[in-house]
Amino acid sequence: MRKRDDATNLSRRQILKGGAALAGAAAGTAITGFPAVIAAEPVTLRYLSTATNQSPAIAEKAAKDLGIKIEYVTVTTDDVTKRIITQPNSFDLVDTEYFSLRNLIPSGNLMGMDAKKIKLIDKLAPAITKGEIGGKKIGLQGTAPNKVMYLEGQNSKKFAASPTEWITLIPTTYNADTLGIRPDLIGRPIESWAELLNPQFKGKASILNIPSIGIMDAAMVIEASGKHKYADKGNMTKDEIDLTIATLIEAKKAGQFRAFWTDFNESVNLMASGETVIQSMWSPAVTAVRLKNIQCKFQPLKEGYRAWASGFGLPRTLKGKKLDAAYEFVNWFLSGWAGAYLNRQGYYSAVLDTAKENMEAYEWAYWMEGKPAEKDIKGPDGGLLEKAGAVRDGGSYNERMGSVACWNSIMDENAYMVRKWNEFIAA
Amino acid sequence: MPLLSTTDKQAMTHYARWTSYWQAAPLAAVLLLFFVLPLVVTFIVSFWSYTGYSIEPDFIFDNYRDAFDRCIVALPDLCTTFRTYLSTLRFCLAVWLLTLVIGFIIAYYLTFEIRTTTIRLVLALVCTIPFWTSNVIRMISWVPLLGRNGLVNQALVGAAIIDQPLDWLLYSNFSVLLAFVHLNTVFMIVPIANSMSRIDRSLVEAARDAGATGWQILLHIIIPLSKTGIAIGSIFVITVVMGDFITIGIMGGQQIASAGKVIQTQIGALQFPIAAANAVVLLAVVLMIIATLIRYIDIRKEL
Structure with a gap:
């Protein structure tokens, strides 16, 4: 008998609790007036890439700015390719190197990204989109990104020779190695x-x-x-x-x-x-x-250097809220904060203008203009990288x-x- | 009247026969699903064709031909595959001998020299301490010890025994061998000690009473009766070394080939069918070694 009483008590209590929570939630929404997107369950994007391209700070900032949860899936360079080809549903967003596109696109597992949905599409670095710097062509031997950047149609398996509105990868980072x-x-x-x-x-x-x-x-x-x-x-x-x-x-x-x-x-x-x-x-x-x-x-x-470039691609099966969130995240990524973060690591960001706005003038001068550091140069984590007066290798x-x-x-x-x-x- | 009619008896034996099948079924199912099936798939895929991004059902022998590319025409020079297997087999033999000798001595000590069970147990546990951390960490910890500027070299140079640091201590056959022995000796110790602990002590006493020397006891009693343990330990060590690519990779500075590394590189390049063909070849080699071993020692009989 006693047991039964306890059970009823418990359930009554639970009902009360539930009601209070419901009221609280209703009140909360009413008072703060958060937009529905944030109040709803946050979208989680599974972000597949190598460790090089991932940083908890970027995920944290994205969660704060967009309410999108980034869940990193960390694998090696070869495994990124392998995952895209063999398990295309195991991620929502991938950051992969342009050179692997020659294997990825014919597999049909990535979709062409809609250029119209990328706000800063015209601001992407010409080194990547056209293979030139200041109007001058750079070395394009190998799989230069401009050769594999565009598709003939959204679901096409063929690279377009000239720019189209369907993009294979939106650049994230690139660099010149030596x-x-x-x-x-x-x-x-x-x-x-x-x-x-x-x-x-x-x-x-x-x-x-x-x-x-x-x-x-x-x-x-x-x-x-x-x-x-x-x-x-x-x-x-x-x-x-x-x-x-x-x-x-x-x-x-x-x-x-x-x-x-x-x-x-x-x-x-x-x-x-x-x-x-x-x-x-x-x-x-x-x-x-x-x-x-x-x-x-x-x-x-x-x-000269051996260059590489990496960029965001989307699996063909991505749709609905996740697809919107992925575009939103890519746009945010290009909007400056992440670019500045990457530049401070010694990489180059896809949109230079917005990254510049997010960096101190002395930082920009050191990292991007090859000038001697006016002040001590700190890494993204705040640790000392270079003392004042240092010049970046290679300029x-x-x-x-x-x-x-x-x-x-x-x-x-x-x-x-x-x-x-x-x-x-x-x- | 008999207690059970003939039909009843038949029903019982029938029933009993099926019971044993049912009892074995779960393990059989697990093995079928996670061992036999993948193996069959690997075998089938080894005949498929591939591009950089796809594998196509097919029935071609190209993958096997590629695996043994120019192996016959190049003789007496060894092709990549033969050289890889030769190098792996050499490691295998050396590691097997070393772990066998060291493992046997330790097992002997634990079983016959230690008197109390508690101390024996404690010492057996001590042998497993290296396994409390991961395989990779156990290997990497050798690097600061053996490196060009590592502890061993610093000590030797400091003691004026050598004037130049020794380069062959790390990223060499020596360091690979060292790590293999370090990692695998325990696989010998445990089964051998297990076999030894079941040797009837009165046999040893009888031999001694009959005037046998220590060597005679070892050769004619202990070794023959430890054969099962030796065989099981050997199978562990040989299969681990034959399939290894991590130890050879880290300790050999990736400069020494291994069958496993070849397969890994091919999988990395998405060439699954040729990787499968190499896996089948590796499996065949390992099975041949084990078959040879079992010819000399019937594990089932002596278990």
């Missing part, structure tokens, strides 16, 4: 990609073991050494692949390489511990080494992006290249 060096351990100027295979650095060099990117670094080295001039480094013939891999194998057998790396942290460890003094590197990895108070330079080289945006020689790419002979790359690793 070799990282330890100036304190090398003690002389380094000016050419050819130095990577210089016997002077025997057992102290490294190249990255992601075939589609590593092969490009190798091509830069071989061209710099005068051994071969490629028609297109980003689209080699079988003979050129053979030659490139043979050169790498020869160097490997001579003990040139200390190790290969695939992941950002490995490259930081190799360099910071002094295991290597010259290697393929990414910009934030150089910053990470420097934050340990170890000298490291992202060395500009006379043959201004125009100097760095203007000297791009080639872009990361997927070659026509990709399958053959991967097989040969495995031979190199096994040699």
Whole structure:
């Protein structure tokens, strides 16, 4: 009997509680008058990309500004592609590299993004949309973004030669990569990609073991050494692949390489511990080494940079509230705060004007204009990056992006290249 | 009158036969779903064709031909696949020998030298301490120790034993071997100790009474009776080393090939069919090794 009483009591209490909550909610809505979008269950977007493109600060700010919850799905470069092709429903928004589009678009799993819904579409950096800086063409070998930016129709599997209103990826970040060096351990100027295979650095060099990117670094080295001039480094013939891999194998057998790396942290460890003094590197990895108070330079080289660009794409099945939220988030991303955040990490943002508005004048001068820092330069997290007076490696945006020689790419002979790359690793 | 009629008996045996099937069914279902089915799919896919973004049902042998690209024409030089397997097999043999010797000695010590069960238990647990953290962390912790500017090199240079840091301590065959032995010895210790603990002590005493030396006891009693444990431990170690690509990757500075790494690179490049073909080849090699092992030791008989 007693039990039964308890049960009735409980349910009565629950009803009372529920009623109060309902009244409270009604009152809350009435008083504050929040727009329905925010009062309703916030939309969650599953954001698929590599760790490089994700930052909790951006997700937090987006949640505050838009009421959209960003849920990061973190995987490696190769796995981003794999997910899009094999599990296209496991994300709502993807930030992926342009070079993988040659595999992604024919799969039919991404939709063309409607240019009319992107407010700042005309402000996107011409380096990406047209492959030019200040009206001057930059190096476009490989899968340059402008070659794969537009589709013939929303669901087309063909890239358009000239701009259309259907966009494959809206750029998020891009950069110009080069070799990282330890100036304190090398003690002389380094000016050419050819130095990577210089016997002077025997057992102290490294190249990255992601075939589609590593092969490009190798091509830069071989061209710099005068051994071969490629028609297109980003689209080699079988003979050129053979030659490139043979050169790498020869160097490997001579003990040139200390190790290969695939992941950002490995490259930081190799360099910071002094295991290597010259290697393929990414910009934030150089910053990470420097934050340990170890000298490291992202060395500009006379043959130019290997560039990459990454952007937002939408899965074809996205619709309704999530689709609207995705466009809203992309527009917010281009509107400046996120761009400034990325610029402070040493990347470049898609819309430069809005990012500039969100940066201090001295920050803009250091990061984008190549001028000596007026004040100490702080990272996005507030940590000290550079002391006043420092100059960015490679100088201004125009100097760095203007000297791009080639872009990361997927070659026509990709399958053959991967097989040969495995031979190199096994040699 | 008999207690049960013939028909009743038949019904019972019939019933009993089905019971055992039902009892085995859950495990069989799990194995079928998560082991046999994926294996069959892998086998089927290994004959498919592929592009950079799709795989197409097909029945071609190109993937196997690519896996053994120029392996016959290049002889006596070894092709990539042969060289990869040779290097992996070499590691396998070395790791197996080292873990066997070390594992056997530790198991022997735990079983025959330690008198109290409590201490034996504590020491057995101590052996598993490295497994309290992840595989990768256990490997990475070797890096600051063995690096060019690592502790070992600093100590050796500091003690004036060498004047140049040793490069072969890290990112070399040596470091891969070291990590493999470190990671896998416990897989030998446990089954061997288990076999040894079931050896009847009176056998050892009888042998000693009959005048056998320590070596004779070891050779004629302990080793033969530990064979099952040795075989099980060996299967663990061999399968782990053959399929490994993480240890070889991290400790070898990714400069040393392994069958697993080849498969991983191909999967990364979305070439699933050729990766499947390589997986089938790897599986065949491992099965051959295990079959050889089982020819010498009948695990079922001795369990």
